[in-house]
Amino acid sequence: MRTLGLSLLSAVLLFGAAETWIKDDALVSDVEARIRKIQPTRAEKRFDEIGWAGSILQAEEIAARLNRPMFLFTYNGNIDTGRC
Amino acid sequence: MINSYFVPVTSRNEEADDPKGNAPPEEKKERRRIYLEFYEKKLGIGDVHVYIVAPDRSAVASMGVVQAADPAKLTPFLEEVVAKLHLKPAPPAIKPHPTSRPPSGLASDSLVVHLVSRALIGGSWHEFPSENWIVLSAAEWNQLLPPPDGAKEPWTLPAPVARKLAEWVYPQNEEKTGVNRSRIELADFRLTPTAKEGTLVRAKIAGKIRLWHSFYPGGQNERNAQDIAASELTGYLDFDTTSRRIQRLRVVTTKGDYHGNTPFATSLVSMSRETLEALYAPTNSR
Numbered sequence: 001m002r003t004l005g006l007s008l009l010s011a012v013l014l015f016g017a018a019e020t021w022i023k024d025d026a027l028v029s030d031v032e033a034r035i036r037k038i039q040p041t042r043a044e045k046r047f048d049e050i051g052w053a054g055s056i057l058q059a060e061e062i063a064a065r066l067n068r069p070m071f072l073f074t075y076n077g078n079i080d081t082g083r084c
Numbered sequence: 085m086i087n088s089y090f091v092p093v094t095s096r097n098e099e100a101d102d103p104k105g106n107a108p109p110e111e112k113k114e115r116r117r118i119y120l121e122f123y124e125k126k127l128g129i130g131d132v133h134v135y136i137v138a139p140d141r142s143a144v145a146s147m148g149v150v151q152a153a154d155p156a157k158l159t160p161f162l163e164e165v166v167a168k169l170h171l172k173p174a175p176p177a178i179k180p181h182p183t184s185r186p187p188s189g190l191a192s193d194s195l196v197v198h199l200v201s202r203a204l205i206g207g208s209w210h211e212f213p214s215e216n217w218i219v220l221s222a223a224e225w226n227q228l229l230p231p232p233d234g235a236k237e238p239w240t241l242p243a244p245v246a247r248k249l250a251e252w253v254y255p256q257n258e259e260k261t262g263v264n265r266s267r268i269e270l271a272d273f274r275l276t277p278t279a280k281e282g283t284l285v286r287a288k289i290a291g292k293i294r295l296w297h298s299f300y301p302g303g304q305n306e307r308n309a310q311d312i313a314a315s316e317l318t319g320y321l322d323f324d325t326t327s328r329r330i331q332r333l334r335v336v337t338t339k340g341d342y343h344g345n346t347p348f349a350t351s352l353v354s355m356s357r358e359t360l361e362a363l364y365a366p367t368n369s370r
């Protein structure tokens with residue numbers, strides 16, 4: 001019994017008390033369904049399937065090391081968020 | 085193909101080409117050098133443009149965005165470069181990662197809200213949704229909560245935080261800076277408690293927003309009748325009345341119209357710590 005108590009105490013200390021949430025209701029279901037329809041689709045995020053370097057200088061350093069050319073795309077605005 | 089044969093990189097004109105841009109001087113200098121070499125070698129230049137630069141930093145070939153946006157044109161262009169430079173395919177030089185992310189280095193008690201806004205009709209500017217990352221400081225997100233002991237009665241969000249949530253609620257249009265230029269006429273968010281379990285409360289959100297936002301930058305000093313983004317919103321806020329901690333903030337439009345002819349939808353979703361950490365997982369280069 002003492003061993004079981006110590007085990008349970010250890011589990012709580014290790015993992016922390018589980019967070020409690022209010023049960024989802026019709027409002028939550030409706031709001032979440034509306035939100036899901038707006039989120040970017042996988043097709044719309046294909047830009048993220050490319051491994052973009054953080055800067056021209058970084059890209060050139062990697063390009064020289066791997067003996068690969070650099071694909072540089074210049075643009076206006078914020079292409080990552082679509083506000084461009 | 086871009087991952088397999090090239091080292092891809094983007095360069096924002098406002099950062100790296102503008103003298104007032106905040107890119108480091110060395111970055112700006114190298115960007116300028118590339119541009120001038122392509123110009124001198126008559127290989128093509130442009131503001132929104134693809135430049136192929138060899139590993140020794142010499143100019144190879146370029147393509148304007150109108151053509152580059154067409155796979156039927158970009159693919160043979162890249163294949164020609166691959167053949168010319170005798171390239172071999174390899175894994176990506178840099179691990180692909182989300183490019184739309186909140187600012188880094190945030191205070192640990194910030195609340196980050198991810199906004200997505202999209203036009204609901206097709207056409208130019210409507211191909212992709214827009215995103216924003218709204219960061220609320222502890223002082224700001226505390227304004228979302230009712231006064232202590234006030235979680236039984238409806239309340240309204242104070243103007244400063246209401247405006248911060250409202251100012252990006254419009255679909256994609258032309259933007260060059262990350263600075264919001266909307267003129268808010270109405271940002272009304274009313275919260276009504278609807279559920280309680282122990283110390284946890286859920287409040288329904290009903291919102292109305294009306295703001296002026298010119299489609300193109302530079303028009304913000306005018307108030308053209310068509311530049312109105314009007315929306316009605318619903319949502320909920322789950323919070324703990326004892327710890328005064330927000331568990332979930334969700335807001336979404338039920339109606340949205342821009343310019344009188346562009347229906348749109350916008351969502352605002354608070355991010356958990358786990359999601360934020362995943363967005364900034366390491367992206368090591370080879």
